[in-house]
Amino acid sequence: MKQQEENIDKSLFEPAGVDTFSAEKIEKPSLNYWQDAWLRIKKNKAAVVSLVILFLIVFMAIVGPLISGKDFSTQTTSEANLPPRIQGLEHVSFLPFTGERTLKSGDVVNPYEQKGIDHYYWFGTDNLGRDLFTRVWKGTQISLLIAVVAAVIDLIIGVAYGAISGYFGGKIDNAMQRVLEVLMGIPNLIVVILMILVLKPGIIPIIIALSITGWISMARVVRAQVMKLKEQEYVLAARTLGLSNFKIIFKHMLPNLTGVMIINTMFTIPSAIFFEAFLSFIGLGLQEPQASLGTLIEDGFKSMIAFPYQMVYPAIIISVIMIVFNLVADGVRDALDPKMKD
Incomplete structure:
Protein backbone atom coordinates (compact mmCIF):
# COMPACT_ATOMS: atom_id res chain seq x y z
CA MET A 1 0.00 0.00 0.00
CA LYS A 2 2.81 2.35 0.95
CA GLN A 3 4.58 1.50 -2.32
CA GLN A 4 1.49 2.45 -4.34
CA GLU A 5 1.26 5.79 -2.52
CA GLU A 6 4.91 6.53 -3.27
CA ASN A 7 4.28 5.90 -7.02
CA ILE A 8 1.59 8.59 -7.20
CA ASP A 9 2.83 11.89 -8.60
CA LYS A 10 2.32 14.51 -5.92
CA SER A 11 2.15 17.27 -8.55
CA LEU A 12 -1.32 16.04 -9.46
CA PHE A 13 -2.56 17.36 -6.12
CA GLU A 14 -1.11 20.84 -6.47
CA PRO A 15 -3.61 23.67 -7.15
CA ALA A 16 -3.78 24.80 -10.77
CA GLY A 17 -2.28 28.11 -11.61
CA VAL A 18 -4.95 30.72 -12.30
CA ASP A 19 -4.23 33.78 -14.40
CA THR A 20 -6.46 36.33 -12.71
CA PHE A 21 -5.77 38.93 -15.41
CA SER A 22 -7.01 36.62 -18.18
CA ALA A 23 -10.00 35.52 -16.11
CA GLU A 24 -11.24 39.09 -15.74
CA LYS A 25 -10.46 40.14 -19.31
CA ILE A 26 -13.55 41.02 -21.38
CA GLU A 27 -13.16 39.66 -24.90
CA LYS A 28 -16.24 41.37 -26.37
CA PRO A 29 -16.19 45.19 -26.27
CA SER A 30 -18.87 46.76 -24.09
CA LEU A 31 -21.65 48.53 -25.98
CA ASN A 32 -23.77 51.45 -24.97
CA TYR A 33 -27.55 51.61 -25.47
CA TRP A 34 -27.42 53.06 -29.00
CA GLN A 35 -24.66 50.73 -30.22
CA ASP A 36 -26.63 47.73 -29.00
CA ALA A 37 -29.77 49.06 -30.70
CA TRP A 38 -27.87 49.55 -33.98
CA LEU A 39 -26.63 45.96 -33.89
CA ARG A 40 -30.20 44.73 -33.49
CA ILE A 41 -31.41 46.95 -36.33
CA LYS A 42 -28.74 45.47 -38.63
CA LYS A 43 -30.09 41.98 -37.89
CA ASN A 44 -33.50 43.07 -39.18
CA LYS A 45 -33.08 42.65 -42.94
CA ALA A 46 -36.43 44.26 -43.79
CA ALA A 47 -35.54 47.36 -41.77
CA VAL A 48 -32.06 47.63 -43.33
CA VAL A 49 -33.36 47.28 -46.90
CA SER A 50 -36.15 49.78 -46.17
CA LEU A 51 -33.63 52.21 -44.70
CA VAL A 52 -31.51 52.02 -47.87
CA ILE A 53 -34.59 52.58 -50.06
CA LEU A 54 -35.63 55.49 -47.86
CA PHE A 55 -32.21 57.13 -48.24
CA LEU A 56 -32.43 56.69 -52.02
CA ILE A 57 -35.87 58.31 -52.11
CA VAL A 58 -34.69 61.24 -49.99
CA PHE A 59 -31.61 61.59 -52.20
CA MET A 60 -33.74 61.61 -55.36
CA ALA A 61 -36.16 64.08 -53.79
CA ILE A 62 -33.21 66.46 -53.35
CA VAL A 63 -31.33 65.97 -56.63
CA GLY A 64 -34.09 64.48 -58.81
CA PRO A 65 -35.57 67.82 -59.90
CA LEU A 66 -32.11 68.86 -61.14
CA ILE A 67 -31.21 65.71 -63.10
CA SER A 68 -33.42 66.06 -66.16
CA GLY A 69 -32.55 69.72 -66.70
CA LYS A 70 -36.24 70.65 -67.03
CA ASP A 71 -38.26 72.92 -64.76
CA PHE A 72 -41.19 71.37 -62.91
CA SER A 73 -43.55 74.26 -63.71
CA THR A 74 -42.63 75.05 -67.34
CA GLN A 75 -45.58 74.38 -69.65
CA THR A 76 -45.11 73.24 -73.25
CA THR A 77 -48.60 72.50 -74.55
CA SER A 78 -47.29 71.22 -77.88
CA GLU A 79 -45.61 68.36 -75.97
CA ALA A 80 -48.57 67.47 -73.74
CA ASN A 81 -49.38 63.88 -72.73
CA LEU A 82 -46.20 62.35 -74.12
CA PRO A 83 -45.51 58.77 -72.93
CA PRO A 84 -42.28 57.89 -71.09
CA ARG A 85 -39.12 57.53 -73.17
CA ILE A 86 -35.59 56.82 -71.88
CA GLN A 87 -32.33 56.80 -73.81
CA GLY A 88 -31.07 53.30 -74.47
CA LEU A 89 -34.38 51.70 -73.49
CA GLU A 90 -36.53 53.12 -76.28
CA HIS A 91 -35.90 50.07 -78.49
CA VAL A 92 -36.66 47.49 -75.76
CA SER A 93 -40.23 46.61 -76.65
CA PHE A 94 -41.23 44.91 -73.38
CA LEU A 95 -40.37 47.99 -71.24
CA PRO A 96 -42.75 50.96 -70.90
CA PHE A 97 -40.09 53.49 -71.96
CA THR A 98 -40.29 53.25 -75.76
CA GLY A 99 -42.25 56.47 -76.20
CA GLU A 100 -45.05 54.58 -77.95
CA ARG A 101 -48.74 54.64 -77.18
CA THR A 102 -51.48 52.14 -77.98
CA LEU A 103 -54.72 53.74 -79.19
CA LYS A 104 -58.21 52.42 -78.50
CA SER A 105 -58.28 51.03 -82.03
CA GLY A 106 -55.24 48.90 -81.22
CA ASP A 107 -52.85 50.90 -83.40
CA VAL A 108 -49.43 51.72 -81.90
CA VAL A 109 -48.19 55.27 -82.50
CA ASN A 110 -45.11 57.19 -81.47
CA PRO A 111 -46.05 60.81 -80.53
CA TYR A 112 -42.36 61.81 -80.40
CA GLU A 113 -41.91 60.97 -84.08
CA GLN A 114 -45.27 62.47 -85.03
CA LYS A 115 -44.41 65.80 -83.39
CA GLY A 116 -40.73 65.76 -84.34
CA ILE A 153 -43.80 70.30 -34.43
CA ASP A 154 -45.91 67.42 -33.10
CA LEU A 155 -42.81 66.11 -31.30
CA ILE A 156 -41.99 69.43 -29.61
CA ILE A 157 -45.54 70.26 -28.52
CA GLY A 158 -46.49 66.70 -27.58
CA VAL A 159 -43.35 66.03 -25.53
CA ALA A 160 -43.57 69.33 -23.62
CA TYR A 161 -47.32 68.97 -22.96
CA GLY A 162 -47.16 65.29 -21.96
CA ALA A 163 -44.07 65.69 -19.77
CA ILE A 164 -45.51 68.61 -17.81
CA SER A 165 -48.87 66.92 -17.39
CA GLY A 166 -47.41 63.59 -16.26
CA TYR A 167 -44.77 65.04 -13.94
CA PHE A 168 -46.85 67.50 -11.94
CA GLY A 169 -50.00 65.37 -11.81
CA GLY A 170 -52.90 66.39 -9.58
CA LYS A 171 -55.02 69.34 -10.65
CA ILE A 172 -52.59 70.38 -13.37
CA ASP A 173 -52.71 66.94 -14.98
CA ASN A 174 -56.49 66.80 -14.59
CA ALA A 175 -57.00 70.15 -16.33
CA MET A 176 -54.54 69.38 -19.14
CA GLN A 177 -56.11 65.99 -19.80
CA ARG A 178 -59.59 67.53 -20.08
CA VAL A 179 -58.22 69.79 -22.82
CA LEU A 180 -56.86 66.71 -24.62
CA GLU A 181 -60.21 64.95 -24.35
CA VAL A 182 -62.00 67.93 -25.89
CA LEU A 183 -59.54 68.03 -28.80
CA MET A 184 -59.81 64.27 -29.28
CA GLY A 185 -63.60 64.54 -29.40
CA ILE A 186 -63.41 66.77 -32.48
CA PRO A 187 -62.83 64.79 -35.71
CA ASN A 188 -59.32 65.50 -36.97
CA LEU A 189 -60.45 65.76 -40.59
CA ILE A 190 -62.97 68.50 -39.79
CA VAL A 191 -60.36 70.56 -37.92
CA VAL A 192 -57.84 70.25 -40.75
CA ILE A 193 -60.36 71.10 -43.48
CA LEU A 194 -61.59 74.17 -41.57
CA MET A 195 -58.01 75.37 -41.08
CA ILE A 196 -57.23 74.91 -44.77
CA LEU A 197 -60.37 76.82 -45.75
CA VAL A 198 -59.53 79.66 -43.35
CA LEU A 199 -55.81 79.94 -44.16
CA LYS A 200 -56.09 79.06 -47.88
CA PRO A 201 -54.15 76.09 -49.32
CA GLY A 202 -50.36 76.23 -49.15
CA ILE A 203 -47.35 74.56 -47.56
CA ILE A 204 -47.45 76.52 -44.27
CA PRO A 205 -51.26 76.27 -43.79
CA ILE A 206 -51.12 72.50 -44.42
CA ILE A 207 -48.30 72.12 -41.86
CA ILE A 208 -50.28 74.16 -39.31
CA ALA A 209 -53.43 72.16 -40.02
CA LEU A 210 -51.62 68.85 -39.59
CA SER A 211 -50.01 70.07 -36.35
CA ILE A 212 -53.20 71.27 -34.63
CA THR A 213 -54.22 67.84 -33.36
CA GLY A 214 -51.29 65.68 -34.52
CA TRP A 215 -49.40 66.12 -31.23
CA ILE A 216 -52.10 64.53 -29.07
CA SER A 217 -50.93 60.92 -29.42
CA MET A 218 -47.33 61.94 -28.64
CA ALA A 219 -48.50 63.82 -25.54
CA ARG A 220 -50.42 60.82 -24.22
CA VAL A 221 -47.50 58.41 -24.74
CA VAL A 222 -44.99 60.78 -23.10
CA ARG A 223 -47.35 61.45 -20.16
CA ALA A 224 -47.69 57.73 -19.45
CA GLN A 225 -43.91 57.21 -19.55
CA VAL A 226 -43.20 60.25 -17.35
CA MET A 227 -45.71 59.09 -14.73
CA LYS A 228 -43.77 55.81 -14.55
CA LEU A 229 -40.30 57.38 -14.53
CA LYS A 230 -40.99 60.06 -11.93
CA GLU A 231 -41.09 57.38 -9.21
CA GLN A 232 -37.55 56.20 -10.03
CA GLU A 233 -34.66 56.66 -7.59
CA TYR A 234 -32.64 59.00 -9.79
CA VAL A 235 -35.54 61.47 -9.87
CA LEU A 236 -35.72 61.39 -6.06
CA ALA A 237 -31.95 61.96 -5.93
CA ALA A 238 -32.27 64.95 -8.27
CA ARG A 239 -35.00 66.44 -6.08
CA THR A 240 -32.85 65.90 -3.00
CA LEU A 241 -29.98 67.77 -4.65
CA GLY A 242 -32.30 70.74 -5.21
CA LEU A 243 -32.83 70.62 -8.99
CA SER A 244 -35.86 72.47 -10.28
CA ASN A 245 -38.81 70.55 -11.69
CA PHE A 246 -38.15 71.67 -15.26
CA LYS A 247 -34.47 70.62 -15.07
CA ILE A 248 -35.52 67.21 -13.79
CA ILE A 249 -38.03 66.85 -16.64
CA PHE A 250 -35.91 68.05 -19.53
CA LYS A 251 -32.43 67.03 -18.32
CA HIS A 252 -33.03 63.71 -16.58
CA MET A 253 -36.35 62.27 -17.71
CA LEU A 254 -36.65 63.13 -21.40
CA PRO A 255 -33.29 61.53 -22.35
CA ASN A 256 -34.79 58.25 -21.09
CA LEU A 257 -37.77 58.78 -23.42
CA THR A 258 -35.68 59.26 -26.58
CA GLY A 259 -36.56 55.81 -27.94
CA VAL A 260 -40.30 56.34 -27.44
CA MET A 261 -40.14 59.76 -29.12
CA ILE A 262 -38.18 58.46 -32.13
CA ILE A 263 -40.57 55.56 -32.64
CA ASN A 264 -43.69 57.74 -32.50
CA THR A 265 -42.14 60.31 -34.83
CA MET A 266 -41.25 57.58 -37.35
CA PHE A 267 -44.89 56.48 -37.42
CA THR A 268 -46.14 60.09 -37.60
CA ILE A 269 -44.26 60.95 -40.81
CA PRO A 270 -45.99 58.42 -43.15
CA SER A 271 -49.37 59.32 -41.60
CA ALA A 272 -48.73 63.00 -42.37
CA ILE A 273 -47.68 62.16 -45.95
CA PHE A 274 -50.85 60.15 -46.48
CA PHE A 275 -53.03 62.87 -44.94
CA GLU A 276 -51.45 65.57 -47.11
CA ALA A 277 -52.03 63.38 -50.17
CA PHE A 278 -55.65 62.93 -49.14
CA LEU A 279 -56.16 66.69 -48.77
CA SER A 280 -54.62 67.24 -52.20
CA PHE A 281 -56.78 64.52 -53.71
CA ILE A 282 -60.00 66.22 -52.51
CA GLY A 283 -58.79 69.58 -53.81
CA LEU A 284 -57.58 71.17 -50.54
CA GLY A 285 -53.88 70.64 -51.13
CA LEU A 286 -51.25 72.74 -52.85
CA GLN A 287 -52.24 75.01 -55.70
CA GLU A 288 -50.61 75.29 -59.11
CA PRO A 289 -47.79 75.44 -60.04
CA GLN A 290 -46.67 73.74 -56.80
CA ALA A 291 -46.79 69.98 -56.73
CA SER A 292 -46.95 67.23 -54.13
CA LEU A 293 -47.51 63.52 -54.47
CA GLY A 294 -51.17 64.09 -53.64
CA THR A 295 -51.70 66.72 -56.33
CA LEU A 296 -49.90 64.56 -58.91
CA ILE A 297 -52.11 61.57 -58.10
CA GLU A 298 -55.17 63.80 -58.26
CA ASP A 299 -54.13 65.15 -61.69
CA GLY A 300 -53.28 61.68 -62.97
CA PHE A 301 -56.58 60.26 -61.76
CA LYS A 302 -58.47 62.57 -64.13
CA SER A 303 -56.78 61.03 -67.18
CA MET A 304 -56.04 57.57 -65.76
CA ILE A 305 -57.76 55.63 -68.57
CA ALA A 306 -56.06 57.44 -71.46
CA PHE A 307 -52.68 58.15 -69.84
CA PRO A 308 -52.24 55.80 -66.85
CA TYR A 309 -48.53 56.58 -66.42
CA GLN A 310 -49.44 60.05 -65.14
CA MET A 311 -50.89 58.44 -62.01
CA VAL A 312 -48.76 55.29 -61.79
CA TYR A 313 -45.41 56.92 -60.99
CA PRO A 314 -46.50 59.17 -58.08
CA ALA A 315 -48.69 56.34 -56.75
CA ILE A 316 -45.69 53.98 -56.72
CA ILE A 317 -43.51 56.55 -54.93
CA ILE A 318 -46.05 57.28 -52.19
CA SER A 319 -46.74 53.56 -51.71
CA VAL A 320 -43.03 52.79 -51.35
CA ILE A 321 -42.58 55.68 -48.90
CA MET A 322 -45.46 54.44 -46.73
CA ILE A 323 -44.13 50.86 -46.70
CA VAL A 324 -40.47 51.65 -46.00
CA PHE A 325 -41.27 54.19 -43.26
CA ASN A 326 -43.45 51.66 -41.46
CA LEU A 327 -40.87 48.87 -41.82
CA VAL A 328 -38.08 51.14 -40.54
CA ALA A 329 -40.30 52.27 -37.65
CA ASP A 330 -41.04 48.64 -36.76
CA GLY A 331 -37.33 47.82 -36.81
CA VAL A 332 -36.45 50.85 -34.66
CA ARG A 333 -39.22 49.97 -32.19
CA ASP A 334 -37.92 46.42 -31.81
CA ALA A 335 -34.32 47.63 -31.47
CA LEU A 336 -35.03 50.32 -28.86
CA ASP A 337 -37.42 48.21 -26.81
CA PRO A 338 -35.36 46.75 -23.91
CA LYS A 339 -37.72 43.78 -23.73
CA MET A 340 -36.89 42.71 -27.32
CA LYS A 341 -33.69 40.82 -26.55
CA ASP A 342 -32.17 38.18 -28.80
Whole structure:
Protein backbone atom coordinates (compact mmCIF):
# COMPACT_ATOMS: atom_id res chain seq x y z
CA MET A 1 0.00 0.00 0.00
CA LYS A 2 2.81 2.35 0.95
CA GLN A 3 4.58 1.50 -2.32
CA GLN A 4 1.49 2.45 -4.34
CA GLU A 5 1.26 5.79 -2.52
CA GLU A 6 4.91 6.53 -3.27
CA ASN A 7 4.28 5.90 -7.02
CA ILE A 8 1.59 8.59 -7.20
CA ASP A 9 2.83 11.89 -8.60
CA LYS A 10 2.32 14.51 -5.92
CA SER A 11 2.15 17.27 -8.55
CA LEU A 12 -1.32 16.04 -9.46
CA PHE A 13 -2.56 17.36 -6.12
CA GLU A 14 -1.11 20.84 -6.47
CA PRO A 15 -3.61 23.67 -7.15
CA ALA A 16 -3.78 24.80 -10.77
CA GLY A 17 -2.28 28.11 -11.61
CA VAL A 18 -4.95 30.72 -12.30
CA ASP A 19 -4.23 33.78 -14.40
CA THR A 20 -6.46 36.33 -12.71
CA PHE A 21 -5.77 38.93 -15.41
CA SER A 22 -7.01 36.62 -18.18
CA ALA A 23 -10.00 35.52 -16.11
CA GLU A 24 -11.24 39.09 -15.74
CA LYS A 25 -10.46 40.14 -19.31
CA ILE A 26 -13.55 41.02 -21.38
CA GLU A 27 -13.16 39.66 -24.90
CA LYS A 28 -16.24 41.37 -26.37
CA PRO A 29 -16.19 45.19 -26.27
CA SER A 30 -18.87 46.76 -24.09
CA LEU A 31 -21.65 48.53 -25.98
CA ASN A 32 -23.77 51.45 -24.97
CA TYR A 33 -27.55 51.61 -25.47
CA TRP A 34 -27.42 53.06 -29.00
CA GLN A 35 -24.66 50.73 -30.22
CA ASP A 36 -26.63 47.73 -29.00
CA ALA A 37 -29.77 49.06 -30.70
CA TRP A 38 -27.87 49.55 -33.98
CA LEU A 39 -26.63 45.96 -33.89
CA ARG A 40 -30.20 44.73 -33.49
CA ILE A 41 -31.41 46.95 -36.33
CA LYS A 42 -28.74 45.47 -38.63
CA LYS A 43 -30.09 41.98 -37.89
CA ASN A 44 -33.50 43.07 -39.18
CA LYS A 45 -33.08 42.65 -42.94
CA ALA A 46 -36.43 44.26 -43.79
CA ALA A 47 -35.54 47.36 -41.77
CA VAL A 48 -32.06 47.63 -43.33
CA VAL A 49 -33.36 47.28 -46.90
CA SER A 50 -36.15 49.78 -46.17
CA LEU A 51 -33.63 52.21 -44.70
CA VAL A 52 -31.51 52.02 -47.87
CA ILE A 53 -34.59 52.58 -50.06
CA LEU A 54 -35.63 55.49 -47.86
CA PHE A 55 -32.21 57.13 -48.24
CA LEU A 56 -32.43 56.69 -52.02
CA ILE A 57 -35.87 58.31 -52.11
CA VAL A 58 -34.69 61.24 -49.99
CA PHE A 59 -31.61 61.59 -52.20
CA MET A 60 -33.74 61.61 -55.36
CA ALA A 61 -36.16 64.08 -53.79
CA ILE A 62 -33.21 66.46 -53.35
CA VAL A 63 -31.33 65.97 -56.63
CA GLY A 64 -34.09 64.48 -58.81
CA PRO A 65 -35.57 67.82 -59.90
CA LEU A 66 -32.11 68.86 -61.14
CA ILE A 67 -31.21 65.71 -63.10
CA SER A 68 -33.42 66.06 -66.16
CA GLY A 69 -32.55 69.72 -66.70
CA LYS A 70 -36.24 70.65 -67.03
CA ASP A 71 -38.26 72.92 -64.76
CA PHE A 72 -41.19 71.37 -62.91
CA SER A 73 -43.55 74.26 -63.71
CA THR A 74 -42.63 75.05 -67.34
CA GLN A 75 -45.58 74.38 -69.65
CA THR A 76 -45.11 73.24 -73.25
CA THR A 77 -48.60 72.50 -74.55
CA SER A 78 -47.29 71.22 -77.88
CA GLU A 79 -45.61 68.36 -75.97
CA ALA A 80 -48.57 67.47 -73.74
CA ASN A 81 -49.38 63.88 -72.73
CA LEU A 82 -46.20 62.35 -74.12
CA PRO A 83 -45.51 58.77 -72.93
CA PRO A 84 -42.28 57.89 -71.09
CA ARG A 85 -39.12 57.53 -73.17
CA ILE A 86 -35.59 56.82 -71.88
CA GLN A 87 -32.33 56.80 -73.81
CA GLY A 88 -31.07 53.30 -74.47
CA LEU A 89 -34.38 51.70 -73.49
CA GLU A 90 -36.53 53.12 -76.28
CA HIS A 91 -35.90 50.07 -78.49
CA VAL A 92 -36.66 47.49 -75.76
CA SER A 93 -40.23 46.61 -76.65
CA PHE A 94 -41.23 44.91 -73.38
CA LEU A 95 -40.37 47.99 -71.24
CA PRO A 96 -42.75 50.96 -70.90
CA PHE A 97 -40.09 53.49 -71.96
CA THR A 98 -40.29 53.25 -75.76
CA GLY A 99 -42.25 56.47 -76.20
CA GLU A 100 -45.05 54.58 -77.95
CA ARG A 101 -48.74 54.64 -77.18
CA THR A 102 -51.48 52.14 -77.98
CA LEU A 103 -54.72 53.74 -79.19
CA LYS A 104 -58.21 52.42 -78.50
CA SER A 105 -58.28 51.03 -82.03
CA GLY A 106 -55.24 48.90 -81.22
CA ASP A 107 -52.85 50.90 -83.40
CA VAL A 108 -49.43 51.72 -81.90
CA VAL A 109 -48.19 55.27 -82.50
CA ASN A 110 -45.11 57.19 -81.47
CA PRO A 111 -46.05 60.81 -80.53
CA TYR A 112 -42.36 61.81 -80.40
CA GLU A 113 -41.91 60.97 -84.08
CA GLN A 114 -45.27 62.47 -85.03
CA LYS A 115 -44.41 65.80 -83.39
CA GLY A 116 -40.73 65.76 -84.34
CA ILE A 117 -39.52 65.79 -80.72
CA ASP A 118 -35.91 64.66 -80.38
CA HIS A 119 -35.47 64.99 -76.57
CA TYR A 120 -36.64 62.58 -73.89
CA TYR A 121 -39.16 62.66 -71.07
CA TRP A 122 -38.29 59.81 -68.70
CA PHE A 123 -41.72 59.72 -67.00
CA GLY A 124 -43.59 61.41 -69.85
CA THR A 125 -45.48 64.71 -69.63
CA ASP A 126 -48.80 65.80 -68.16
CA ASN A 127 -51.71 67.47 -69.92
CA LEU A 128 -49.87 70.83 -69.90
CA GLY A 129 -46.61 69.47 -71.28
CA ARG A 130 -44.71 69.59 -67.96
CA ASP A 131 -41.97 67.03 -67.30
CA LEU A 132 -43.39 64.37 -64.99
CA PHE A 133 -39.98 63.10 -63.82
CA THR A 134 -39.13 66.52 -62.41
CA ARG A 135 -42.62 67.03 -61.00
CA VAL A 136 -42.70 63.61 -59.28
CA TRP A 137 -39.45 64.21 -57.42
CA LYS A 138 -40.33 67.82 -56.68
CA GLY A 139 -43.66 66.58 -55.31
CA THR A 140 -41.83 63.96 -53.22
CA GLN A 141 -39.58 66.69 -51.87
CA ILE A 142 -42.51 68.88 -50.84
CA SER A 143 -44.50 65.97 -49.37
CA LEU A 144 -41.52 64.87 -47.27
CA LEU A 145 -40.88 68.47 -46.19
CA ILE A 146 -44.48 68.94 -45.04
CA ALA A 147 -44.52 65.60 -43.22
CA VAL A 148 -41.15 66.03 -41.46
CA VAL A 149 -41.85 69.61 -40.32
CA ALA A 150 -45.31 68.63 -39.08
CA ALA A 151 -43.82 65.63 -37.24
CA VAL A 152 -41.15 67.81 -35.58
CA ILE A 153 -43.80 70.30 -34.43
CA ASP A 154 -45.91 67.42 -33.10
CA LEU A 155 -42.81 66.11 -31.30
CA ILE A 156 -41.99 69.43 -29.61
CA ILE A 157 -45.54 70.26 -28.52
CA GLY A 158 -46.49 66.70 -27.58
CA VAL A 159 -43.35 66.03 -25.53
CA ALA A 160 -43.57 69.33 -23.62
CA TYR A 161 -47.32 68.97 -22.96
CA GLY A 162 -47.16 65.29 -21.96
CA ALA A 163 -44.07 65.69 -19.77
CA ILE A 164 -45.51 68.61 -17.81
CA SER A 165 -48.87 66.92 -17.39
CA GLY A 166 -47.41 63.59 -16.26
CA TYR A 167 -44.77 65.04 -13.94
CA PHE A 168 -46.85 67.50 -11.94
CA GLY A 169 -50.00 65.37 -11.81
CA GLY A 170 -52.90 66.39 -9.58
CA LYS A 171 -55.02 69.34 -10.65
CA ILE A 172 -52.59 70.38 -13.37
CA ASP A 173 -52.71 66.94 -14.98
CA ASN A 174 -56.49 66.80 -14.59
CA ALA A 175 -57.00 70.15 -16.33
CA MET A 176 -54.54 69.38 -19.14
CA GLN A 177 -56.11 65.99 -19.80
CA ARG A 178 -59.59 67.53 -20.08
CA VAL A 179 -58.22 69.79 -22.82
CA LEU A 180 -56.86 66.71 -24.62
CA GLU A 181 -60.21 64.95 -24.35
CA VAL A 182 -62.00 67.93 -25.89
CA LEU A 183 -59.54 68.03 -28.80
CA MET A 184 -59.81 64.27 -29.28
CA GLY A 185 -63.60 64.54 -29.40
CA ILE A 186 -63.41 66.77 -32.48
CA PRO A 187 -62.83 64.79 -35.71
CA ASN A 188 -59.32 65.50 -36.97
CA LEU A 189 -60.45 65.76 -40.59
CA ILE A 190 -62.97 68.50 -39.79
CA VAL A 191 -60.36 70.56 -37.92
CA VAL A 192 -57.84 70.25 -40.75
CA ILE A 193 -60.36 71.10 -43.48
CA LEU A 194 -61.59 74.17 -41.57
CA MET A 195 -58.01 75.37 -41.08
CA ILE A 196 -57.23 74.91 -44.77
CA LEU A 197 -60.37 76.82 -45.75
CA VAL A 198 -59.53 79.66 -43.35
CA LEU A 199 -55.81 79.94 -44.16
CA LYS A 200 -56.09 79.06 -47.88
CA PRO A 201 -54.15 76.09 -49.32
CA GLY A 202 -50.36 76.23 -49.15
CA ILE A 203 -47.35 74.56 -47.56
CA ILE A 204 -47.45 76.52 -44.27
CA PRO A 205 -51.26 76.27 -43.79
CA ILE A 206 -51.12 72.50 -44.42
CA ILE A 207 -48.30 72.12 -41.86
CA ILE A 208 -50.28 74.16 -39.31
CA ALA A 209 -53.43 72.16 -40.02
CA LEU A 210 -51.62 68.85 -39.59
CA SER A 211 -50.01 70.07 -36.35
CA ILE A 212 -53.20 71.27 -34.63
CA THR A 213 -54.22 67.84 -33.36
CA GLY A 214 -51.29 65.68 -34.52
CA TRP A 215 -49.40 66.12 -31.23
CA ILE A 216 -52.10 64.53 -29.07
CA SER A 217 -50.93 60.92 -29.42
CA MET A 218 -47.33 61.94 -28.64
CA ALA A 219 -48.50 63.82 -25.54
CA ARG A 220 -50.42 60.82 -24.22
CA VAL A 221 -47.50 58.41 -24.74
CA VAL A 222 -44.99 60.78 -23.10
CA ARG A 223 -47.35 61.45 -20.16
CA ALA A 224 -47.69 57.73 -19.45
CA GLN A 225 -43.91 57.21 -19.55
CA VAL A 226 -43.20 60.25 -17.35
CA MET A 227 -45.71 59.09 -14.73
CA LYS A 228 -43.77 55.81 -14.55
CA LEU A 229 -40.30 57.38 -14.53
CA LYS A 230 -40.99 60.06 -11.93
CA GLU A 231 -41.09 57.38 -9.21
CA GLN A 232 -37.55 56.20 -10.03
CA GLU A 233 -34.66 56.66 -7.59
CA TYR A 234 -32.64 59.00 -9.79
CA VAL A 235 -35.54 61.47 -9.87
CA LEU A 236 -35.72 61.39 -6.06
CA ALA A 237 -31.95 61.96 -5.93
CA ALA A 238 -32.27 64.95 -8.27
CA ARG A 239 -35.00 66.44 -6.08
CA THR A 240 -32.85 65.90 -3.00
CA LEU A 241 -29.98 67.77 -4.65
CA GLY A 242 -32.30 70.74 -5.21
CA LEU A 243 -32.83 70.62 -8.99
CA SER A 244 -35.86 72.47 -10.28
CA ASN A 245 -38.81 70.55 -11.69
CA PHE A 246 -38.15 71.67 -15.26
CA LYS A 247 -34.47 70.62 -15.07
CA ILE A 248 -35.52 67.21 -13.79
CA ILE A 249 -38.03 66.85 -16.64
CA PHE A 250 -35.91 68.05 -19.53
CA LYS A 251 -32.43 67.03 -18.32
CA HIS A 252 -33.03 63.71 -16.58
CA MET A 253 -36.35 62.27 -17.71
CA LEU A 254 -36.65 63.13 -21.40
CA PRO A 255 -33.29 61.53 -22.35
CA ASN A 256 -34.79 58.25 -21.09
CA LEU A 257 -37.77 58.78 -23.42
CA THR A 258 -35.68 59.26 -26.58
CA GLY A 259 -36.56 55.81 -27.94
CA VAL A 260 -40.30 56.34 -27.44
CA MET A 261 -40.14 59.76 -29.12
CA ILE A 262 -38.18 58.46 -32.13
CA ILE A 263 -40.57 55.56 -32.64
CA ASN A 264 -43.69 57.74 -32.50
CA THR A 265 -42.14 60.31 -34.83
CA MET A 266 -41.25 57.58 -37.35
CA PHE A 267 -44.89 56.48 -37.42
CA THR A 268 -46.14 60.09 -37.60
CA ILE A 269 -44.26 60.95 -40.81
CA PRO A 270 -45.99 58.42 -43.15
CA SER A 271 -49.37 59.32 -41.60
CA ALA A 272 -48.73 63.00 -42.37
CA ILE A 273 -47.68 62.16 -45.95
CA PHE A 274 -50.85 60.15 -46.48
CA PHE A 275 -53.03 62.87 -44.94
CA GLU A 276 -51.45 65.57 -47.11
CA ALA A 277 -52.03 63.38 -50.17
CA PHE A 278 -55.65 62.93 -49.14
CA LEU A 279 -56.16 66.69 -48.77
CA SER A 280 -54.62 67.24 -52.20
CA PHE A 281 -56.78 64.52 -53.71
CA ILE A 282 -60.00 66.22 -52.51
CA GLY A 283 -58.79 69.58 -53.81
CA LEU A 284 -57.58 71.17 -50.54
CA GLY A 285 -53.88 70.64 -51.13
CA LEU A 286 -51.25 72.74 -52.85
CA GLN A 287 -52.24 75.01 -55.70
CA GLU A 288 -50.61 75.29 -59.11
CA PRO A 289 -47.79 75.44 -60.04
CA GLN A 290 -46.67 73.74 -56.80
CA ALA A 291 -46.79 69.98 -56.73
CA SER A 292 -46.95 67.23 -54.13
CA LEU A 293 -47.51 63.52 -54.47
CA GLY A 294 -51.17 64.09 -53.64
CA THR A 295 -51.70 66.72 -56.33
CA LEU A 296 -49.90 64.56 -58.91
CA ILE A 297 -52.11 61.57 -58.10
CA GLU A 298 -55.17 63.80 -58.26
CA ASP A 299 -54.13 65.15 -61.69
CA GLY A 300 -53.28 61.68 -62.97
CA PHE A 301 -56.58 60.26 -61.76
CA LYS A 302 -58.47 62.57 -64.13
CA SER A 303 -56.78 61.03 -67.18
CA MET A 304 -56.04 57.57 -65.76
CA ILE A 305 -57.76 55.63 -68.57
CA ALA A 306 -56.06 57.44 -71.46
CA PHE A 307 -52.68 58.15 -69.84
CA PRO A 308 -52.24 55.80 -66.85
CA TYR A 309 -48.53 56.58 -66.42
CA GLN A 310 -49.44 60.05 -65.14
CA MET A 311 -50.89 58.44 -62.01
CA VAL A 312 -48.76 55.29 -61.79
CA TYR A 313 -45.41 56.92 -60.99
CA PRO A 314 -46.50 59.17 -58.08
CA ALA A 315 -48.69 56.34 -56.75
CA ILE A 316 -45.69 53.98 -56.72
CA ILE A 317 -43.51 56.55 -54.93
CA ILE A 318 -46.05 57.28 -52.19
CA SER A 319 -46.74 53.56 -51.71
CA VAL A 320 -43.03 52.79 -51.35
CA ILE A 321 -42.58 55.68 -48.90
CA MET A 322 -45.46 54.44 -46.73
CA ILE A 323 -44.13 50.86 -46.70
CA VAL A 324 -40.47 51.65 -46.00
CA PHE A 325 -41.27 54.19 -43.26
CA ASN A 326 -43.45 51.66 -41.46
CA LEU A 327 -40.87 48.87 -41.82
CA VAL A 328 -38.08 51.14 -40.54
CA ALA A 329 -40.30 52.27 -37.65
CA ASP A 330 -41.04 48.64 -36.76
CA GLY A 331 -37.33 47.82 -36.81
CA VAL A 332 -36.45 50.85 -34.66
CA ARG A 333 -39.22 49.97 -32.19
CA ASP A 334 -37.92 46.42 -31.81
CA ALA A 335 -34.32 47.63 -31.47
CA LEU A 336 -35.03 50.32 -28.86
CA ASP A 337 -37.42 48.21 -26.81
CA PRO A 338 -35.36 46.75 -23.91
CA LYS A 339 -37.72 43.78 -23.73
CA MET A 340 -36.89 42.71 -27.32
CA LYS A 341 -33.69 40.82 -26.55
CA ASP A 342 -32.17 38.18 -28.80
